[in-house]
Amino acid sequence: MTPAASLAEGLRALTIDVPACAQEKLLAYLALLDKWNRTYSLTALRAADKAVSHHLLDSLAILPFLPLPADGCLLDVGSGGGMPGIPLAIACPARSVMLLDSNGKKAAFLRQAVIELGLPNVAVHAGRVEQYHPQHGFAVIVSRAFASLADFVALSAPLLAPGGAWLAMKGACPQAEIARLPAGVGVDAVHRLTVPGVEGERHLLVLRKTLDEPPQADSEK
Known part of the structure; x- marks a missing residue:
């Protein structure tokens, strides 16, 4: 099955409607990622036949x-x-997306992807989240x-708008991590995801602030 057919079939299985022009751009993103990955090791996944499922469908499953x-x-x-971020930005052109990474080479790729793919709704920041x-x-x-989860919310808490939400993509549901969430942060929802072509458990956790006080970093880490 071609990548285009795999993407279209996977989107149907996820019941996600993505226009044909956006699907073409998603595949162009994969091609660009593969080109850069040969030199800069942007991702650990090397199997071309898994790129659609593990990169595109896994990202879009949270849509x-x-x-x-x-x-x-x-x-x-x-x-x-x-x-x-990039698959979501392609599928949702009305939503502004900021891509943040502290690795200079990865940030360089992200900036090039924004230019080559023509993504006016995407910006890139190179640096640490804190x-x-x-x-x-x-x-x-x-x-x-x-x-x-504790580090994710503690480091990024100042960046969350009032009423906003954290979305954490995980494999198995991380009960131990949930138990160590800082005071003032609660689990709003846990969604078990079934991603076509991806084996093993996939979960999306939606977290929100429950108190006005900002969460503190985990002192035991």
Whole structure:
């Protein structure tokens, strides 16, 4: 099966409607990622036949759970090769997406991807999340294997807009990590995801502030 057919079939299985022009851009992103990955090791995945499922479909599987409004700003922390931020930005052109990564080579790739793919709704910041000080907060902050839940929310708490939500993409449901969430942060929802072509458990955790006080970093780490 061609990558285009695999993507179209996977989107149907996820019941996600992505226009044909956006699907073409998603595949162009994969081609660019593969080209850069040969030199800069942007991702650990090397199997070309798994790129659609593990990069595109895995990222887009969280699309139905993105909090409204659809035009709210999204921050992808530890974006790496651009996942899930770039696939989400392609599928949701009305939503502004900021890709953040502290690795200079990865940030260079992200900037090039934004230019070559023509993504006016995407910006890139190279640096550590705790040293990032934007003028406005983000409605959604997402991470894909960035850190433990406690570190994720503690480091990015100043960047979350009032009423905003953290979305943490995980494999098995991390009960131990949930138990160590800092005071003032609670689990709003846990969604078990079934991603076509991806074996093993996949979960999306939606976290929100429950108190006015900011979460503190985990002192035991």
